[in-house]
Amino acid sequence: MESYFFTEDHQLFRQSFRDFLEKEVRPHIDEWEANRETPRHIYKRFGEMGFLGLPYPEVYGGSDLDVFYSVIYTEEMTRMNSGGFCTSIGAHSGLALAHINGEGNEAQKQKYLTAGLKGELIGCLAITEPGGGSDVASLRTTAKKEGDHYIINGSKTFISNGVLSDYIVAAVRTGEPGAKGISMMIIDRDTPGVSATKLEKLGWHASDTGEIAFDDVRVPVESLLGEENRGFFYIMQHFASERLAMALIGVSQAELAIDLALEYMAEREAFGRSINKFQALRHRIAQMSSEVMSTRVLVYSLYRRFGDGDYIIKEAAMAKLLGTQLSDRVCYECMRMFGGYGYMESYPMARLLRDSQLGTIGGGTSEVLCEIISKMIIDSKNYKAAV
Amino acid sequence: MNTYYFTEDHELFRQSFRAFLEKEAVPFIDQWEEDRRTPREIWKKMGDMGFLGLSYPEEYGGSGLDFFYDVVFNEELGRCNSGGFAITQQVVQYMSGPYILKFGSEKLKQKYLPGIISGDLISSIGITEPGAGSDAQNIQTKAIREGDHYIVNGAKTFITNAVYGDFIVTVVKTDPAAGAAGVSLLVIDQDAEGISRRKLKKLGWHCSDTAELHFDNVKVPVENLIGEEGRGFYYLMNGLQLERLCAVPAAVSGMEKAIEVSIQYMTERQAFGRPISKFQVLRHRIAQLAAEVESLKAFSYLCCKMFDDGQYDVKLCSMAKLLATELCEKVATQCLQFFGGYGFMESYPMARMYRDVRVGTIGGGSSEIMREILAKIIIDDVGYQSAGKGNGQPSKILKAASGAEKGSATATIEPSFDNLLAIMQKQAAKASPLGKTLQFNLEGQSIALDGRGEVNKVVAESIDADCTVDVSMQDLSALISGKLNPMSAFMSGKIKVDGDMGVAMKLQELFS
Numbered sequence: 001m002e003s004y005f006f007t008e009d010h011q012l013f014r015q016s017f018r019d020f021l022e023k024e025v026r027p028h029i030d031e032w033e034a035n036r037e038t039p040r041h042i043y044k045r046f047g048e049m050g051f052l053g054l055p056y057p058e059v060y061g062g063s064d065l066d067v068f069y070s071v072i073y074t075e076e077m078t079r080m081n082s083g084g085f086c087t088s089i090g091a092h093s094g095l096a097l098a099h100i101n102g103e104g105n106e107a108q109k110q111k112y113l114t115a116g117l118k119g120e121l122i123g124c125l126a127i128t129e130p131g132g133g134s135d136v137a138s139l140r141t142t143a144k145k146e147g148d149h150y151i152i153n154g155s156k157t158f159i160s161n162g163v164l165s166d167y168i169v170a171a172v173r174t175g176e177p178g179a180k181g182i183s184m185m186i187i188d189r190d191t192p193g194v195s196a197t198k199l200e201k202l203g204w205h206a207s208d209t210g211e212i213a214f215d216d217v218r219v220p221v222e223s224l225l226g227e228e229n230r231g232f233f234y235i236m237q238h239f240a241s242e243r244l245a246m247a248l249i250g251v252s253q254a255e256l257a258i259d260l261a262l263e264y265m266a267e268r269e270a271f272g273r274s275i276n277k278f279q280a281l282r283h284r285i286a287q288m289s290s291e292v293m294s295t296r297v298l299v300y301s302l303y304r305r306f307g308d309g310d311y312i313i314k315e316a317a318m319a320k321l322l323g324t325q326l327s328d329r330v331c332y333e334c335m336r337m338f339g340g341y342g343y344m345e346s347y348p349m350a351r352l353l354r355d356s357q358l359g360t361i362g363g364g365t366s367e368v369l370c371e372i373i374s375k376m377i378i379d380s381k382n383y384k385a386a387v
Numbered sequence: 388m389n390t391y392y393f394t395e396d397h398e399l400f401r402q403s404f405r406a407f408l409e410k411e412a413v414p415f416i417d418q419w420e421e422d423r424r425t426p427r428e429i430w431k432k433m434g435d436m437g438f439l440g441l442s443y444p445e446e447y448g449g450s451g452l453d454f455f456y457d458v459v460f461n462e463e464l465g466r467c468n469s470g471g472f473a474i475t476q477q478v479v480q481y482m483s484g485p486y487i488l489k490f491g492s493e494k495l496k497q498k499y500l501p502g503i504i505s506g507d508l509i510s511s512i513g514i515t516e517p518g519a520g521s522d523a524q525n526i527q528t529k530a531i532r533e534g535d536h537y538i539v540n541g542a543k544t545f546i547t548n549a550v551y552g553d554f555i556v557t558v559v560k561t562d563p564a565a566g567a568a569g570v571s572l573l574v575i576d577q578d579a580e581g582i583s584r585r586k587l588k589k590l591g592w593h594c595s596d597t598a599e600l601h602f603d604n605v606k607v608p609v610e611n612l613i614g615e616e617g618r619g620f621y622y623l624m625n626g627l628q629l630e631r632l633c634a635v636p637a638a639v640s641g642m643e644k645a646i647e648v649s650i651q652y653m654t655e656r657q658a659f660g661r662p663i664s665k666f667q668v669l670r671h672r673i674a675q676l677a678a679e680v681e682s683l684k685a686f687s688y689l690c691c692k693m694f695d696d697g698q699y700d701v702k703l704c705s706m707a708k709l710l711a712t713e714l715c716e717k718v719a720t721q722c723l724q725f726f727g728g729y730g731f732m733e734s735y736p737m738a739r740m741y742r743d744v745r746v747g748t749i750g751g752g753s754s755e756i757m758r759e760i761l762a763k764i765i766i767d768d769v770g771y772q773s774a775g776k777g778n779g780q781p782s783k784i785l786k787a788a789s790g791a792e793k794g795s796a797t798a799t800i801e802p803s804f805d806n807l808l809a810i811m812q813k814q815a816a817k818a819s820p821l822g823k824t825l826q827f828n829l830e831g832q833s834i835a836l837d838g839r840g841e842v843n844k845v846v847a848e849s850i851d852a853d854c855t856v857d858v859s860m861q862d863l864s865a866l867i868s869g870k871l872n873p874m875s876a877f878m879s880g881k882i883k884v885d886g887d888m889g890v891a892m893k894l895q896e897l898f899s
Contacts, residue, residue: 001703004689008851262766276766279759286761290706294686301685304391318678371667373674378650378664 001293005300006068014072020049021080029082032206033351036198037164038088040122047119052093056101060109061117067307071300074245078252081348083355084206086249091160091207092116094245096123096169098238099184103226108186112167124161126170126212127235129154134368136171136235137179141214143172145221150174150185152193152217158362162210163196165189170214175229182231186223193217203354236383239364240312243320246363247299250323253356254292254330258285260348261334264341281337288330295322313383314376317369324359325366331356392688393455401459404438408467416469419594420739423586424551425475427509434506439480443488447500454695457481458636458688465637466644468736470743471595473637478547479503481633482626483512483556486572490614490622495574499554509552513543513575513600514623520545520753523558524567524620528602530559532609537561537573539581539605545750549598550586553577558623561616570619574611581605591742628699630751631708635687638711638747641740642680642718646673648736649722652729669725676718683711698887702764709757712747719744768883800868802860804832808847810867811836815843818897823890826852829860843897854890857883866894 002011024045032038046052054069056062063069077086093116100112100123115121132138141154152172156162168187175181187194194217196210226234262285265276275281302315335342335349342349360366375381389398411432419425433439441456443449450456457480464473484503487495502508519525528541539559549555555575562569575582581603589597614622650673653664663669690707693700723730723737730737748754800810811827811834821838826849833849858866862881865871871881 001689001693001700004692265766279762282762282766283755283758285765286758287709289761289765290710293703293706294710295682297689298682298685301391301689315681318674318681321675321678322682367671370671370674373677374670377646377677378653378670378673 001297005304006072010068010072013069014076017051017073017076018079020051021076025080025085029080029085029206032085033082034205036084036205037208038085038206040119040164043089043092043119043122045119046089046093047117052089052097052119053117056097056113056117060101060113062113067303070245071248071303074248075252078249079256081256081352081355082206083249083253083351083358084204087160087204087207090245091124092122092165095125095160095238095242096165096167098241099125099169099225099234100186102238103184103230103234104186107222108225112186121167122161122165123167123169124159124165124210126156126159126162126168128156128158130157130211133158134365137182137232138177139171139173139182141170141172143174143183143185143219145174148221149218150221150223152185152187152214152219155211155213157211158199159196159210159212160204160207162212163198163208168194168212169225170212171231171235174231179232181229182235183228184225184231184234185219186225187214187217187219191217191219203351203357205351236313240316241306242363243316243369244299244302244306244312246359247295247316247319247323248303250320250325250327250356250359251292251296251299253327253352253359254288254323255296257327257331257334257349257352258289258292260352261285261337264338264347268339275337284333288333291326292330295319295326299323311383314373317364317372320363321366321369321373324356327356327359392692393459397455397459400456401463403436404460404463405466407433407436407438408463412472413467416467416472416594420469420471421593423593424596425472425594427506427551430476430479430506430509432506433476434504439476439506440500440504441480443484443500443504447488447496448504449500454691457633458691461633461637462640465640468641468644468740468743469594470746471592474547474592474595475509477633477637478512479508479510482630483510485629486512486556486613486622486626487574489625490572490618491574492610494610495613499574502553508554509548511546511548511552511555511598513546513549513555513557515543515545517542517544517599523623524570526558526560526570527563528557528559529563530561530571530573530607532561535609536606537609537612539573539575539602539607542599542601544599545587546598546600547592547595549577549600550584550596552596555600556613558619561619565617567620568617570623571616572613572619572622573607574613575602575605575607579605579607589746591739591745593739625699627752628701628704629694631704632690632694634747634751635683635707635711636691638715638744639680639684639687641744642676642715643684645718645722645737645740646677646680649673649725652735653725656727663725672721672725676721679714680718683707683714687711702761705752705757705760705764708751709754709761712744713754715744715747800864802864804829804847804860807860807863807867808834808845812845814867815845815897818843821890821897823854823887824850824852825890826850826855827863828855828857829863852886854884854886856894857885 050063053062054065054073058064097113097116100108104113112121112123116123127136129139129141131140141152141156143150143152156170166189170185170187171182172185173181174183193215196212199209199211201209265281266274268275299319302312302319305312331353335353338347338349341347344350412429437450440449441452441460442454445451467473484500487499499508503510514523516526516528518527528539528543530537530539554577557573557575559571559573560569561571582605583601584598587597587599650664653669654662656663686707690703693703719741723741726735726737729735732738815836820841820843821836823838825836825838827834835846835848835850835852837844858881862871
């Protein structure tokens with residue numbers, strides 16, 4: 001099956017990236033989880049190795065590689081079993097930099113993308129607010145133009161890298177209420193009036209998640225990313241790739257859960273034989289493996305279309321819906337294969353289970369995805385590309 | 388997604404086949420369901436239009452087309468919302484005909500294939516017996532050779548097309564003592580003396596006929612044997628993948644159709660002052676179902692693509708069959724619910740779909756059998772475990788036999804790498820070219836066979852082969868010396884095969 005999507009070069013990349021992660025990441029994950037943050041030096045190591053810029057243009061230090069390199073990247077990252085670590089790196093390279101690469105002007109790219117791909121300047125993407133998450137169009141943080149500056153007031157929450165990042169790519173209201181009055185703004189962390197507090201959360205322990213407040217924050221008009229009042233469409237545009245990535249993470253988590261469970265089941269004995277001989281458990285593994293395989297093929301097929309330039313709003317929503325639901329279910333079932341050990345932190349399932357939980361919430365909840373899908377297939381609504 | 392798998396020609400074929408079905412079949416299906424049979428004329432019309440035998444060779448009247456025409460064929464049948472209608476030709480084209488095409492003698496092919504492609508002949512596949520369904524190696528129907536004939540005695544049940552059809556590809560024991568190795572396939576004409584039949588009443592699939600058959604000293608000419616005696620189990624193992632795979636595109640299109648008609652109904656039906664398509668709970672249910680169907684469709688197409696490329700992936704086919712048939716249940720139940728009381732009425736489409744999909748998780752290997760096969764592959768790392776309709780367990784007889792062979796085999800061939808390499812080189816040069824590459828992984832060392840040229844070339848190195856076989860030196864010695872049968876070796880897990888199963892299927896030839 002893999003050969004329909006991956007070349008030999010892809011697989012070589014997989015091997016070398018895996019080796020890197022095993023050596024430089026795996027041994028430190030527990031510590032980062034305990035510290036509730038991913039240290040800066042690992043971003044730099046990723047930058048040095050070229051792992052932050054796989055899909056980005058070479059001129060800014062990226063590698064300009066096809067989407068299946070990013071697929072491998074995400075799969076291997078997920079196998080580290082730390083949603084927090086993956087998110088820390090991903091919020092920077094996959095979210096903040098995606099907006100800068102997509103809509104930034106040359107000066108912005110030179111500044112943020114170049115240093116970002118080296119792992120020297122770390123970003124975050126701030127959309128959700130305390131009063132509005134999935135309902136992006138009604139966000140309330142304002143940016144009022146005064147001469148050469150925008151004055152920003154409001155707050156953002158649940159922002160990955162929200163405390164430690166160097167700058168914030170924020171969605172703000174520059175115009176009328178609704179979707180047509182939103183712009184994207186780059187806000188440097190050290191601008192007066194920016195403050196952040198760290199949030200405690202169920203999982204994703206190795207990532208710092210922040211609530212950010214903007215109190216009369218003055219940023220130069222050059223901070224505007226792309227065109228004024230086009231922000232909503234940019235966000236929607238990037239959602240397709242974010243959702244595909246989250247679908248892939250879900251599938252990879254589920255696959256990891258099954259692999260870990262199989263390993264345990266082969267070793268663990270009960271009633272005189274290894275528990276992988278018990279038919280009820282075997283059939284559960286067979287069922288889950290089938291669902292994971294099928295969803296994985298869906299995600300790969302969509303990545304291929306995405307890479308070929310298809311605008312796949314509906315399908316990306318479907319994939320994210322299924323991939324994250326699957327992850328929750330499979331991680332739960334596989335945790336149960338471990339019996340009491342599944343509940344212990346010294347075994348991998350507890351973390352996998354709690355880290356999986358954000359999948360059906362972030363990047364558009366399952367309910368919001370169902371809204372989008374049902375609008376498209378019942379009401380024949382069409383979403384068009386922004387550019 | 389379609390552009391990755393279908394050409395414009397496929398789509399043109401789809402249009403014309405759909406138009407044909409809408410004109411010639413769909414308006415009459417209610418009546419056929421009522422009659423509990425589908426008249427032969429429709430198959431004859433299909434044959435006349437060239438819609439049958441799509442991938443069969445032209446010399447037998449077929450069209451020699453690629454597998455995605457078959458995918459279209461199955462998808463369009465699936466949209467007719469009559470499992471009974473669809474299954475009739477699925478059995479003929481994909482579940483019984485291929486055994487004759489792939490393994491039958493020229494004479495058998497000449498006799499039967501043109502008829503099933505023209506729509507004149509209707510065939511059945513006779514595997515299940517009253518006492519053995521999924522466990523095919525334990526079938527009891529015997530075919531004992533007497534001169535130029537086999538004398539067949541026994542019974543088969545749940546046989547589609549066997550009330551009104553013309554012949555049955557019948558699974559029999561030609562060596563009742565030999566377990567799986569005693570299984571053979573015989574073509575038995577329905578009008579042969581000694582066959583009696585009873586039409587079975589069933590929950591769904593109303594317009595298809597399903598029979599229980601009794602064979603009482605039925606004389607079958609030996610020329611009706613498909614392939615070789617004792618190889619039937621191996622043929623089944625090969626053919627069942629296609630059977631399972633074909634069920635998938637038909638299931639996907641059936642579910643798509645169910646969602647389509649549900650949305651249509653929901654936009655028309657009013658409740659509490661607005662169309663029920665406005666109720667969020669129902670909308671989200673549609674979204675969820677549509678997503679699951681879309682996902683399965685992507686999976687289905689990839690499996691079909693692999694099959695089209697000549698790769699038999701038992702694991703993926705079994706997964707696809709399992710998921711598709713289980714999802715059909717869910718979609719049928721939930722879509723029926725959208726229709727409220729009308730869902731329960733025969734004048735609306737969901738009642739039929741609901742009863743017709745119920746057989747999906749049972750026929751062609753039940754869901755439990757699929758999970759059994761998958762568990763073996765995934766948990767026990769058995770390379771190829773499609774024990775036909777078997778229960779996935781290696782036959783006890785085979786196990787015992789191959790165990791005994793192992794000891795004696797070592798006496799004849801020294802299981803050293805150099806010796807095996809030398810023998811392989813000699814033997815492979817004699818065999819006809821494989822057409823593909825094959826690699827044996829022998830306890831850390833590799834022997835590669837390149838059969839793409841005029842002769843098979845054998846070298847002691849590792850290549851990126853179409854198919855790899857992991858085997859111990861001792862077992863390979865036994866295979867080469869003929870003491871261990873490649874099929875038994877598969878079944879018992881002595882050799883593990885990865886990649887193109889088509890190549891692995893030729894192992895027997897290589898070692899004979």
